[in-house]
Amino acid sequence: MTSVDPYMIDPALLASNWAGDRMPLAFVEVDRLADDFGEMHLPPFPIIGLGDPSHPRSRHLDTIVEAPATAERIVEQVTRHPYAAAASVQLLRCTEGMRARAALTLESITYAMLQGSVEHTDWIVAQPRTDPAPPGRIVLSRDDTCLRIVIDRPGARNAVDWALRDALFEAFTIAALDPDIARVELRSVGPAFSVGADLAEFGTTRDPATAHGIRAVTLPAHPLSRCGPIVDVHVQGACIGSALEMAAFAGRITAAPSAWFQLPELAMGILPGAGGCVSIPRRIGRQRTALMILSGKRIDAATALRWGLVDAIVDAPAVDPGALHSD
Secondary structure, X not given: OOOOHHHEOOHHHHHOOOOOOOOOOEEEEHHHOOOOHHHOOOOOOOEEEEOOOOOOOHHXXXXXXXXXXXXXXXXXXXXXXXXXXXXXXXXXXXHOOOOHHHHHHHHHHHHHHHHOOHHHHHHHHHOOXXXXXXXXXXXXXXXXXXXXXXXEOHHHOOOEOHHHHHHHHHHHHHHHHOOOOOEEEEEEOOOOOEOOEOHHHOOOOOOHHHHHHHHHHHOOHHHHHHHHHXXXXXXXXXXXXXXXXXXXXXXXXXXXXXXXXXXXXXXXXOOOOOOHHHHOHHHHXXXXXXXXXXXXXOEEHHHHHHHOOOOEEOOOXXXXXXXXOOO
């Protein structure tokens, strides 16, 4: 008996009343889905398919298991963080097809709710105390109609702290407002593109309403969602969490052969809150986004290319730190 078996259900049961049910997730075999499955209302927890992802009715499920994720990994993750998992799939269901601005607002509100949850609080309490990493900077340069943005914090693997977040917000705001800017290049220094948000800052704002208010006026995803079509991103090494969420807004993403991508937020009792529940589904679809969230598994550059998360694999030279300058 595998860990999946207790959560296997007859698809017909999805039409029943799930009120009060405590199941954290359920698996169904996609080839058993009825013709009218799309008319059913899914229960408020992840419904995961096993079988052929191309099955015409599988698109109504929250996700379909495919490599590198496994059903066992999803069970492990979701049963540890059932509230964050449920909120993630419900948010993705709601925001599919929604305009970016409204979807970002709904993502932030949902993220704020989870910031006040027991699951996230337990994760914060369990984190070891570490000394703050050296601060970084955003280096801007302008060449005619091209704005170049470089994240320069290699000592912290380009983790985005509040100062870098604010600098990125300002840079993308310039790009969104200046009609003379026709191209924006986003790059970073060092072997990792970015490991995402600086974990040392998690828990510094504990009030969910305050945290949502801060994101409403400082989240780089807001201006980035407006200038995204002219943004070109190159990813090397790790591209994790909020770094991937921002990059996915870009009109073009290239990746080094060694690049890899991950959404680890579920293990923290939260969901992607830097715009990823909006940007990533627009590249790879709601189901594969949910698969990345629920499994927390890394995907390599080849998988990212096949899924459409990146547009090409390019072995581009690294940014030369000595050549950086600010305009």
